[in-house]
Amino acid sequence: MDERVAVALNVNGAARQMFVEPRKTLADALREDLALTGTHLGCEHGVCGACTVLLDGEAVRSCLMFAVQAEGAEVVTVEGLAAGPGQLSDVQQAMHECHGLQCGFCTPGFVVSITALLERDPDPDDAAIRDGLSGNLCRCTGYQGIVKAVRAVAASRQGAPS
Ligand code: FES
Numbered sequence: 001m002d003e004r005v006a007v008a009l010n011v012n013g014a015a016r017q018m019f020v021e022p023r024k025t026l027a028d029a030l031r032e033d034l035a036l037t038g039t040h041l042g043c044e045h046g047v048c049g050a051c052t053v054l055l056d057g058e059a060v061r062s063c064l065m066f067a068v069q070a071e072g073a074e075v076v077t078v079e080g081l082a083a084g085p086g087q088l089s090d091v092q093q094a095m096h097e098c099h100g101l102q103c104g105f106c107t108p109g110f111v112v113s114i115t116a117l118l119e120r121d122p123d124p125d126d127a128a129i130r131d132g133l134s135g136n137l138c139r140c141t142g143y144q145g146i147v148k149a150v151r152a153v154a155a156s157r158q159g160a161p162s
């Protein structure tokens with residue numbers, strides 16, 4: 001018997017419908033049903049933050065929730081942050097310019113979390129940046145470039161030279 005259920009939601013600005021098993025995580029549904037593989041899976045139990053997406057504007061770990069829980073929600077993945085194909089959001093551009101990544105596995109989660117952090121706090125100090133990103137783990141960079149990238153975006157949005 002097919003036990004899949006329909007889930008209607010908005011993903012990256014478009015109405016989408018998925019048919020998923022009730023226990024399927026949002027992360028797996030995004031990757032497997034919608035082919036949005038920018039959402040990475042690391043620990044799959046809420047520790048690393050690689051799977052972070054925006055759910056109704058809040059950063060959430062998509063490995064910790066079922067896809068059916070996203071019924072009616074607005075989801076933004078890393079693929080939906082830039083204005084268009086082939087473009088980078090200012091956060092993505094700053095991560096590139098400030099060497100905020102090495103292997104890149106953690107990067108989608110960081111980019112989404114930084115985006116949410118700067119919505120909450122447009123001008124965070126270093127302590128607030130580190131606290132705001134404490135749910136994201138990076139095994140490569142030592143975090144300095146990531147913090148620098150957040151500062152650069154905050155300064156740029158406020159009109160200061162970064
Ligand atoms: S894969 Fe979701 S927090 Fe690590």
Ligand code: FES
Nearest residue numbers: 102103138139140
């Ligand atoms: S860049 Fe490799 S884990 Fe962060």
